[in-house]
Amino acid sequence: MVETKKKTVITLICERAVDLDREMDEKGILKDAPDVTVIKFPCSGMIQPLMIEAALKAGAEGVIVCGCQIGDCYYREGNKMIRERLLGERPPGLKKTVDRRRVVALWLSRLQTKRFISEAKEFVGHLQTLNSITEAK
Amino acid sequence: MSARDRFLPIVLVLIFAAGCLGMTFMMPWAEFGLLTPSIPGSDWGKQFADTLGISGLLQPAIAFVNSNFPYLKDDVNAPYYVYGFFMALALISAAIGIAVIGREDAEEKTVLPLK
Amino acid sequence: MVMQKLYTDPLNKATLWLEHWTNVIATSKYNPFYYHGALPQFYLWVLFLSGLLLFAYYIPTIDNAYASERLINAWTSVDYITKTIPFGAVFRGLHRYAGDAMVLTIILHVLRVWFTDRYRQYRWVQWVSGVVLLLAVLFIGQTGYYLVWDERSLLLTRMTVSAFESLPVIGQPLKDWFINGKEITNLTLSNYLFIHIGLSFMLLFGLWVHYVRMARPVLTPPPVINYILVAITLAVVAMFPIQSGTMAQLTQTPTSFEIDWFFLWPYWMMTKMSMGFFWALMIGAVVLFTAVPWFVRTKPVETAEVVLTKCTGCSLCDKDCPYEAIDMVPAPAGSRFKLLATVKSYRCSGCGLCVGACAFDAIDLPNLLDSDVSNQIKAAAQS
Numbered sequence: 001m002v003e004t005k006k007k008t009v010i011t012l013i014c015e016r017a018v019d020l021d022r023e024m025d026e027k028g029i030l031k032d033a034p035d036v037t038v039i040k041f042p043c044s045g046m047i048q049p050l051m052i053e054a055a056l057k058a059g060a061e062g063v064i065v066c067g068c069q070i071g072d073c074y075y076r077e078g079n080k081m082i083r084e085r086l087l088g089e090r091p092p093g094l095k096k097t098v099d100r101r102r103v104v105a106l107w108l109s110r111l112q113t114k115r116f117i118s119e120a121k122e123f124v125g126h127l128q129t130l131n132s133i134t135e136a137k
Numbered sequence: 138m139s140a141r142d143r144f145l146p147i148v149l150v151l152i153f154a155a156g157c158l159g160m161t162f163m164m165p166w167a168e169f170g171l172l173t174p175s176i177p178g179s180d181w182g183k184q185f186a187d188t189l190g191i192s193g194l195l196q197p198a199i200a201f202v203n204s205n206f207p208y209l210k211d212d213v214n215a216p217y218y219v220y221g222f223f224m225a226l227a228l229i230s231a232a233i234g235i236a237v238i239g240r241e242d243a244e245e246k247t248v249l250p251l252k
Numbered sequence: 253m254v255m256q257k258l259y260t261d262p263l264n265k266a267t268l269w270l271e272h273w274t275n276v277i278a279t280s281k282y283n284p285f286y287y288h289g290a291l292p293q294f295y296l297w298v299l300f301l302s303g304l305l306l307f308a309y310y311i312p313t314i315d316n317a318y319a320s321e322r323l324i325n326a327w328t329s330v331d332y333i334t335k336t337i338p339f340g341a342v343f344r345g346l347h348r349y350a351g352d353a354m355v356l357t358i359i360l361h362v363l364r365v366w367f368t369d370r371y372r373q374y375r376w377v378q379w380v381s382g383v384v385l386l387l388a389v390l391f392i393g394q395t396g397y398y399l400v401w402d403e404r405s406l407l408l409t410r411m412t413v414s415a416f417e418s419l420p421v422i423g424q425p426l427k428d429w430f431i432n433g434k435e436i437t438n439l440t441l442s443n444y445l446f447i448h449i450g451l452s453f454m455l456l457f458g459l460w461v462h463y464v465r466m467a468r469p470v471l472t473p474p475p476v477i478n479y480i481l482v483a484i485t486l487a488v489v490a491m492f493p494i495q496s497g498t499m500a501q502l503t504q505t506p507t508s509f510e511i512d513w514f515f516l517w518p519y520w521m522m523t524k525m526s527m528g529f530f531w532a533l534m535i536g537a538v539v540l541f542t543a544v545p546w547f548v549r550t551k552p553v554e555t556a557e558v559v560l561t562k563c564t565g566c567s568l569c570d571k572d573c574p575y576e577a578i579d580m581v582p583a584p585a586g587s588r589f590k591l592l593a594t595v596k597s598y599r600c601s602g603c604g605l606c607v608g609a610c611a612f613d614a615i616d617l618p619n620l621l622d623s624d625v626s627n628q629i630k631a632a633a634q635s
Contacts, residue, residue, distance in 0.1 A: 008191065011238065013374055028632070042620065045572075046604030050611065054626055058633035059375040071286030074370065076466065076574040082608060086249055091568055092611035094249075095394035105247035107280070111272045112245075120285050177462065212336070212493060214341035221342045224488035228483035229351035232476045236282050 007061040014044040018108040045078025062102040153234035160227035168220040270328035287473040302347040312441035326401035343488030393515035402497025403506035418527035555600035562614035566592030569606035
């Protein structure tokens with residue numbers, strides 16, 4: 001069995017959404033889930049589908065997109081826009097080749113830190129099962 | 138979704154639907170003045186209730202109105218106010234009923250559909 | 253950084269906490285805080301509809317022939333609406349309490365945008381037009397109290413007249429305009445009716461200014477919230493039925509009245525201080541309130557910039573910009589494309605939604621370039 005290089009899960013997050021400042025180190029790696037690296041944006045609406053594709057292409061295991069609760073965007077519509085883009089309801093969308101099982105979106109308010117951590121861990125686990133299925137093939 | 142998770146909303150919706158319908162039926166009786174016996178209501182409304190044999194069913198509602206709206210005793214508009222009040226209750230039950238079903242659409246997590 | 257300061261602000265923290273728990277109970281779909289601007293807008297429609305019914309029966313005169321058995325004037329027409337028309341009293345109550353509710357929801361709206369820092373910089377037009385709208389709503393509500401023409405109306409009219417008369421230069425003409433002549437006549441009430449209804453329609457113009465810098469403003473709450481808003485108002489109508497006052501008599505001098513704290517607080521203030529002080533306080537408060545967006549000094553927004561060589565003129569950023577800050581203009585001669593995006597920097601919030609909308613990396617935030625983000629992502633993925 002070939003030892004695979006340890007891969008990361010990248011979180012693209014709105015800086016006004018769930019508060020992770022105390023949960024990560026200066027590199028953006030979550031203390032409780034060291035597989036997850038956080039990259040902040042002024043608004044989740046700034047996240048391009050291209051960035052998600054680039055992350056997966058560069059070898060990331062999966063991507064978590066995180067914005068504020070739907071209805072509560074500081075810039076009015078950012079989280080609704082990226083949500084629609086991810087679902088293919090608004091251009092530009094994700095390319096067909098992108099493995100949609102490796103992308104998940106969360107809409108959490110600033111106080112839902114615990115929820116985020118548990119969802120992130122669950123996603124990491126989900127990706128591991130995905131990998132074992134592909135390896136088995 | 139487990140059977141229990143499915144069951145609970147349905148029961149809640151049924152309870153609220155029954156409440157909503159009940160309140161809606163209360164409204165015309167309130168308008169006829171049947172719920173405010175101190176005020177002369179329309180005769181045919183009373184007769185109608187007697188013919189249907191549901192005058193007894195209105196007793197709790199009459200008691201409720203009499204104990205909660207004593208200041209309406211001498212107000213010609215009492216039936217209309219009471220009608221409005223029951224309409225408010227019906228609207229609130231309807232709102233809760235809709236929200237119980239509709240809250241499932243609120244999402245905190247979006248899983249992308251496979252293509 | 254502004255962000256850090258904002259999140260240590262206790263008022264913002266309290267708002268976030270309140271909204272979080274509302275989400276837990278009602279979910280984000282039915283969270284009234286997420287429709288804070290649409291709530292007063294909904295009450296405006298309630299007021300227009302209930303007001304239409306009242307308008308159909310209202311007679312704006314003060315005729316007061318003592319001998320007449322069948323007296324027809326403003327007060328008797330309101331009395332007729334209340335006592336004779338089916339549901340007239342309910343509609344009258346709905347009109348009164350929906351007005352109060354509108355002021356209440358406007359206050360909620362103001363507090364939320366204030367506490368969550370959604371009122372400054374590129375949003376100053378919304379704040380200033382909002383102050384004007386609030387003043388107009390208060391004045392319209394007050395004229396509603398003059399229209400019923402009971403003793404309170406007469407007293408309020410006289411207090412307003414003396415308040416206007418105390419103003420230098422413009423005082424006299426303002427008073428003459430207000431009571432439509434030199435003294436209180438039938439024409440006074442026509443003017444009140446015109447102010448009450450005419451100014452209400454002017455609100456729509458004010459709202460246009462309020463909304464003009466926002467793409468797709470949220471105008472209506474979901475039906476569940478609308479039901480509850482109407483239900484609360486109806487319940488209040490039944491629980492606190494409106495009591496008609498005594499008909500106004502010009503020969504009498506009423507001295508006290510019940511206060512509606514949502515609309516009539518300025519009259520309460522008038523009784524507590526001199527007119528000069530009253531006007532100074534009111535004007536000062538309005539000026540201060542209007543200037544709130546400029547109290548906090550922060551560095552200006554770093555606005556989005558179009559990369560001229562990359563823009564294909566596809567206009568996706570124009571469609572998605574939530575502040576209508578992007579315009580499509582004809583591309584310069586020699587370009588391969590027909591259109592070119594341009595940013596109106598005075599409207600731009602620097603949110604980056606246009607960056608997310610662009611499939612060609614042709615628009616950038618100067619403080620967070622596309623290429624920097626890509627490098628960050630690559631570094632993180634390969635570490």
